[in-house]
Amino acid sequence: MQLHTYFRSSAAYRVRIALALKGLAWDPAYVHLLKDGGQQKAPSYRTVNPQGLVPTLVDGDAVIPQSLAILEYLEERHPTPALLPADPAGRAKARAMALAIVADIHPLNNLRVLTYLRGTLGQGEEAVKAWIVHWTAEGFAALEQMAEGPDFCIGRAPSFADLCLVPQMFNARRFGVDLTPYPKLVAIDGHCQALPAFQAAAPGRQGDAE
């Protein structure tokens, strides 16, 4: 399998954790989001991923964009270890927490949106930082209530929810978001970070890290 990835992309980071937890080998294809005006916008990459976003997983003939679609695909093709609870209600909880990040925090704070705020809307760095903090805090407040624990977001094994939470916590720290209102999330993040698979997937451990 080949993963089109960028070390600091939190969407790619989610997939790298899944691949590591499932013990699947993969080759990186690096897409630098800042160099050359953004390599993800190049016509050659758009043929792989029409949205011009990372990650994309290539597995034989299957070319799959969207991190959560990739997680579901890996779960169907390589079900062990499971990254969703066994019961439908538990699976729904894990997916809902993942989506609260994937749909309601991350897309508001990713590079293309911040570029639009700075460029087209002429916002300064203070307003851009306030925007990032606002949407992260709103999402984390809900996630703090939704997290069940005791070790991970849902129970005693990592699920899609944790795979999405850890990269978002990384982003939150990078942007200086105050995490003290979210003690459960901080504890879950710490529990995840102790596992080798989460460590291997971290931005600083990638071949394209700067």
Next chain:
Amino acid sequence: MQLHTYFRSSAAYRVRIALALKGLAWDPAYVHLLKDGGQQKAPSYRTVNPQGLVPTLVDGDAVIPQSLAILEYLEERHPTPALLPADPAGRAKARAMALAIVADIHPLNNLRVLTYLRGTLGQGEEAVKAWIVHWTAEGFAALEQMAEGPDFCIGRAPSFADLCLVPQMFNARRFGVDLTPYPKLVAIDGHCQALPAFQAAAPGRQGDAE
């Protein structure tokens, strides 16, 4: 089952289509997104949905937020008719198209974000409309390439992709987005709109329609 819904919420609309296609009965619990300063923000609703967003599906003990988590739950509990293709690669395509809407178009253009643009960032209606058109056009351009057809987004049966596309097309028309660059999406939308389940789920057919 009970669905917390608002007639014009495109996320609730997705779920209403799934329930109709699967022939499942449900009771509406109306959440008016504008009245009372937004009923979705009321503490009583936050106990159901910590994010303060619609929809939420209640099925016995299971209380499920996030439209795509609800679609996956319904698919697992009520697999016929299937709303995902049978093969993992096809399922991944349908999910990726759904997520290109759920994660990369809709969250940028929903009420809470437009309110922030108008309020905190002091943007006028022209800038807000340009914002909506920009993210819709960027997403639809990718979806136009990803759509396989011949009848629906993927093949000859509706999938999650179509359940997300139709409400987003409804929004696009409401906001005056030019749809002529997306003939495949317009044709798929027309094909869907001819089906009774899609008609029954439409905003104008809901008990809280205005």
